[in-house]
Amino acid sequence: MIPVRVKQGYQLKMEGAPTRDLVVLDTPAKVALLPEKIGFIRPRLAVSAGDRVKVGSVLFSDKRNSDIVFLSPGTGTIEDIRLGPRRVIQSIVIELAANEDREHFNALDERGLAGMDRATMVSKLLSMGFWPRIRTLPFRDIASPAALPPKIVVTLNDLESFSPSPAVYLSGREDLFVFGLKALGRLTEKILVAVGTENAAMGKTISEMCPEIEICTVDGVYPALDPGVVVYHTKAGREENRSWFVDGQDVLMLGELLTTGEYPTERIMVVAGPMAREKRHVKTRLGVPLADLVGSAGLLEGACRYVVGGVFTGFRSGPEGFMGFYESALALLPEGADREFMALFRPGYNKPSFSRTFLSVFNRKPLASNCSTHGEERACIACNYCPSVCPVDILPQLAYKCVLADDIDGALSHGLLDCVACGLCSYVCPSKIELSEVLSAARDNYYREQSQ
Amino acid sequence: MKKSIQKIFDTQRRHFEAKGRFHSLASFFESIETVFFATDRVTETGPQVRDSLDAKRYLALVVLSLLPALCFGIYNAGYQAHKAAGLATTFVPVFIQGMTIVLPLVIVSYVVGFSWEILFSALRKHPVSEGVFVTAMLFPLTLPPTTPLWQAALGISFGVVIGKEIFGGTGRNFLNPALTGRAFLFFAYPASMAGDKVWTAAVRMTDAAVDAIGSATPLALSAAVNTTDGVEAALSSAGYSFSTLFFGRYPGSIGATSTFMCLLGVIFLIIVGVANYRIVLGGVLGILATGGLFNLLAADAASSFWTMNPLYHLVMGGAAFGLAFMATDPVSAPDMNGAKWIYGLLIGGLTVVVRLLNPAFPEGVMLAILFMNLFAPLLDHAAVSLRLKKRMPNV
Numbered sequence: 001m002i003p004v005r006v007k008q009g010y011q012l013k014m015e016g017a018p019t020r021d022l023v024v025l026d027t028p029a030k031v032a033l034l035p036e037k038i039g040f041i042r043p044r045l046a047v048s049a050g051d052r053v054k055v056g057s058v059l060f061s062d063k064r065n066s067d068i069v070f071l072s073p074g075t076g077t078i079e080d081i082r083l084g085p086r087r088v089i090q091s092i093v094i095e096l097a098a099n100e101d102r103e104h105f106n107a108l109d110e111r112g113l114a115g116m117d118r119a120t121m122v123s124k125l126l127s128m129g130f131w132p133r134i135r136t137l138p139f140r141d142i143a144s145p146a147a148l149p150p151k152i153v154v155t156l157n158d159l160e161s162f163s164p165s166p167a168v169y170l171s172g173r174e175d176l177f178v179f180g181l182k183a184l185g186r187l188t189e190k191i192l193v194a195v196g197t198e199n200a201a202m203g204k205t206i207s208e209m210c211p212e213i214e215i216c217t218v219d220g221v222y223p224a225l226d227p228g229v230v231v232y233h234t235k236a237g238r239e240e241n242r243s244w245f246v247d248g249q250d251v252l253m254l255g256e257l258l259t260t261g262e263y264p265t266e267r268i269m270v271v272a273g274p275m276a277r278e279k280r281h282v283k284t285r286l287g288v289p290l291a292d293l294v295g296s297a298g299l300l301e302g303a304c305r306y307v308v309g310g311v312f313t314g315f316r317s318g319p320e321g322f323m324g325f326y327e328s329a330l331a332l333l334p335e336g337a338d339r340e341f342m343a344l345f346r347p348g349y350n351k352p353s354f355s356r357t358f359l360s361v362f363n364r365k366p367l368a369s370n371c372s373t374h375g376e377e378r379a380c381i382a383c384n385y386c387p388s389v390c391p392v393d394i395l396p397q398l399a400y401k402c403v404l405a406d407d408i409d410g411a412l413s414h415g416l417l418d419c420v421a422c423g424l425c426s427y428v429c430p431s432k433i434e435l436s437e438v439l440s441a442a443r444d445n446y447y448r449e450q451s452q
Numbered sequence: 453m454k455k456s457i458q459k460i461f462d463t464q465r466r467h468f469e470a471k472g473r474f475h476s477l478a479s480f481f482e483s484i485e486t487v488f489f490a491t492d493r494v495t496e497t498g499p500q501v502r503d504s505l506d507a508k509r510y511l512a513l514v515v516l517s518l519l520p521a522l523c524f525g526i527y528n529a530g531y532q533a534h535k536a537a538g539l540a541t542t543f544v545p546v547f548i549q550g551m552t553i554v555l556p557l558v559i560v561s562y563v564v565g566f567s568w569e570i571l572f573s574a575l576r577k578h579p580v581s582e583g584v585f586v587t588a589m590l591f592p593l594t595l596p597p598t599t600p601l602w603q604a605a606l607g608i609s610f611g612v613v614i615g616k617e618i619f620g621g622t623g624r625n626f627l628n629p630a631l632t633g634r635a636f637l638f639f640a641y642p643a644s645m646a647g648d649k650v651w652t653a654a655v656r657m658t659d660a661a662v663d664a665i666g667s668a669t670p671l672a673l674s675a676a677v678n679t680t681d682g683v684e685a686a687l688s689s690a691g692y693s694f695s696t697l698f699f700g701r702y703p704g705s706i707g708a709t710s711t712f713m714c715l716l717g718v719i720f721l722i723i724v725g726v727a728n729y730r731i732v733l734g735g736v737l738g739i740l741a742t743g744g745l746f747n748l749l750a751a752d753a754a755s756s757f758w759t760m761n762p763l764y765h766l767v768m769g770g771a772a773f774g775l776a777f778m779a780t781d782p783v784s785a786p787d788m789n790g791a792k793w794i795y796g797l798l799i800g801g802l803t804v805v806v807r808l809l810n811p812a813f814p815e816g817v818m819l820a821i822l823f824m825n826l827f828a829p830l831l832d833h834a835a836v837s838l839r840l841k842k843r844m845p846n847v
Contacts, residue, residue: 012501138846241846305500312499333501335494341454343490344509351504356725357513358504371494375506376486378579379623382782383510384728393843397787398836417846423499430505431623437497 001203004194004233006220009391010354010424013366014161014311016331018272020168021280025296031074031265031287032093032322033059036084037315038132040141040447043070043089051078056103056129056263059092068142070325071129073265073286075100091322094287107261113182121186128257132325133250134184137228137243138417139447149244150237151190154181156199156248157225160310162272163329166199168281169249169268174202176255177248178209183258184246185212194218194230222312223391228420232392241417249328267328271297273311274368275304275332290321293330303335305371312423336370343374354389354428378431386425386435392418396425396435403442416443461485476574483508483580511582513726517717518589518777522558524713525706526550529597532703533653553653554706557592557604564605565591568612572621583622583629583783587611590630590777593707594770594818595637596650603641607633627825628784631774631818638818646814648672651703669704670697671769671807671814674757683760697767708773711766718776727780730792731799735775738800739765746808758808765804774817775799779824786828788835795831799824 035043042063047053053072062068076097084090105128108116116124122145125131134152136143143149156166170177185191192214195203203215216234218224227245235241246254249267256264265286272279277298284293290306307314309327323330340346348358352367360367386396394415402410419439426436467474468481486508495502527543530550534541565588573580591608611633616625638645648668668676670692677686687693692702700710708714721727743762750758765771779785779799786795799820806816813819 014501235844238844238846241844305494307500311501314500315498316500331500337492337494339489339492341489344487344512348504353504355503355505355510356723357509360504369501371500373491373493373495373502374504375502375508376482376491376493376579378507378581379621381507381510381583381623382785382787383726384782384787387787395787395836395839412847413840413843413845415843415846426497427499427501428503428505430503430507430510432502432506434497436499 001200001207002214002216002234004216004218004220004230006218006224006229006233006391008389008393009221009224009229009422010389010428011159011221012161012311012352012369012427013364014274014352015366015368016162016272016274016276016279017366018162018165018270018279018281020165022168022268023278023280023282023296025282025284025288025292027096028285028288028292030079030093030095030289031285032091032289033070033073033287034091034322034324035060035070035089036091037324038070038142038326039135040064040139040444040451041068041132045081045089045092047078047092049078049081052076053078053094054101054103055265056105058129060089062132062142065145067123067126067145068131069126069129070132071103071263073263075102093322102262105257105261105263108183108258110179113179113186113258116186118186121183124258125183125187125254129263130250130254130257133253134187134244134246137231137245138241139443141447143244147242149188149242150239151192151243152184152188153192153194153227153230153243153245154184154248154251155194155225155227155230155245156196156202157194157227158199159196159220159222159225160312161222162270162279162331163310164249164268164270164281166195166202166248169252170202173252173255174205174209176259177252178206178255179259180251180253180255181206181210181213183254184251188244190214192216192230192234194225194227196225220391223420223422223424226391226420226422228418229391229422232418232420247326269293269323270329271332272329273307273332274370275300275302275334286323287325288323290317290323290330291319293323294319294332297332299332303337305333305335307331307333311369312427313421334368334370336372354385355430373432375430375432377433380431380433383430385428385430389424389428391422391424392420394419396439400433400435400438403438408442408446411439411442412446416446419443457488461489477570479573479579480570483582508582510726511586513724514586514721514777515589517720517726518586518593518707520716521593521707521710521713521773521777522554522589524700524710525593525708526554528701528704528709529553529653529706531701532651533597533655536652537655539655549655553597553655554592556601557595557597557599557706558589560601560604561592561608562588564588565608565612568609568617572613572617576617576621578621581622583616584612586781587616587629587633591633593773594630594634594705596645596704597653597706598650599637599644603637603644606640607637609633610636623783626784626829627822628778628781631778631822631825635818635822651705669769669814670702674760674764674768675807675811675814677756679756683756684764687764694764694767697764705770705773708770711772714772714776718780721776721780726782727776728782728785728789728792730789731779731785731796732775734793734796735771735779735800735803736766736796738797738802739771739804740800741797742801742804746804762804765807769807769815770817771803774803774821778817778821784825784828786832786835788832788839790838791828791831791835795824795828798827 043060079095399414530546569584615629615632802820
């Protein structure tokens, strides 16, 4: 096991963390796939409203590479294909039938897996709809099936509030996980599994079951277990900047997919946050309506924001929304638009802050956070908080100024492509500058220009 | 209380909204309103939650850290005035006397400085920055108590407009605005900014008596004496013992005489993480090292000032105030931690060099800081280049 220490970052101790309890939810009436929220893809629909689909039927493919297909997470009829501005496909909603039948793929056993070559494994993962879950750094686009990755990083990432804990989704299913890892091992020479120090025992179990896999234990706070951060702190050469990564729960899904030959539709998710009555893990369907998750958790009174994914990296949704393709958490946060009286003069024992300007430095309890910006936008006052929180040693304020000055080469030399979009620079900024947003947009634009 | 204040803002808001008469002053309204009521703005983009700290609180903490120096400055201005006039030096009347001397300067500084900020925010469409609250507090504390109000108004105007606004406002200025204003007055009106007579306000005295009160500041005295007994002894016999100098009860700039109060303020700022200790420690080291170097070179020098214990440089004049509050201004200081050490060291070194080598300027800290402000981008450039060289490229 390789120990890795990530010195910078920030763990927001936020009220409303989920318990380790796991509740199985009833099957929802609908599920959906959200093409809009999947990176850079350009979807070509294979179905239209009213069509009948089965679990594992192709819903759409990527125009850039039509081998990359996205499969249906449910059996039933396509109720609606919602289009947004400029005809972007926002969601494909499937009304579930009472009896769900599935597409069947060829299952694999240990022996079949051991004898399989890379090309066969690639085409198998493509046709089984797993490929989109393998993404590549630094732009986090779906990996190119033709490319040979220097390594594949698998992270058991539970540092961001509030993501599912490996202790819940992995314990007792290590064999499936290891099967998934071995399948990924067909694609590359080197697999690296990153676990937090809290889950070191789990890492040990995995390495005993599958000794050829490298395990690294990451000692650090959010976002130390982000694959980009893990690669930044472990890379031995420049080629590793193009490493691939897969989420821990997706590896489990891969194991299940290959051993059963059926597209798995269930996933362990988290519903938590200060506005949720019951904060816990739930077992439910991929693409579940958020209303179902909220219904199971119960909602407190007051204006509430639905955040799909982690509190820092997730996207904003609403009661009519659905869970995303890559996300497996729903955070319910208070909007916080009420104006606090004399907030400027309060010592702030209960106000979470990265800085030492509130008495909350003495408060170790989880604190209430909301979606208020807590201040108006101002010019950068060179407080130097963002470079002291950045997990990959970027100087975000200078990279940001490079981007504003249209100096993309300057931004790149500052490490723009190492940025993991963790959002911490925007979080800590007292001038409320959207650093993370600007850097991410610059990076995405750079990628689009490169790939044209 | 809360409701009545809310009512004032609610009834006045319409004038500042899109079609109101004072729409161009909307950011002024916002900056005042957010003093009383936190913003109602919520996050539009990720991350969905944000830190509780905003620029307003950050800068308010600087003003807070200046209050000990201000209070002592008020007391000291009154004390020196009463002492010179031969009046009683009990605390209450002295403090009240001090307020009549100092508060008009502070008020003029705030009113004029804030007016410029509002004017530029309306013209240049930038938010009203709280930086001006800090500038307008720093500036009067660097002035002699006898400064005419019109000069104070002129100085803060120069500082805010030329030192800051013409470069784009707070965050884009490369000079410390308060020091820029102070330097302007120093060169434009030397008669009111330097000499022996400006450091004590005259109260209830005849003109003849006013002419008689002049007493040299510790720096001027040290520069002038030529003795083999040591400058320390000369200072001591003039009433400037080390502890007097440290605690600050001697004639000088309003807020800058007390090293002790500056120390309190800067320790607070370092604890809350607003001031950077590297600049302050670098400055102290720079002063001590350069002072020590001059001690070694002093053997055949003309002035016995060179032989002075370098610790005295820390407690005389504006060195402490400058290092604590002016050099640590994050906008005009370098960003990089390594560059901050160099920046601090050179400020300290230059301060002593100006003091000891240039008879025209008894005080060097103002010029040293402004000079190093100019070099901060260069230091940053070097530090950033070094740092980026160590980075494994990712393109």
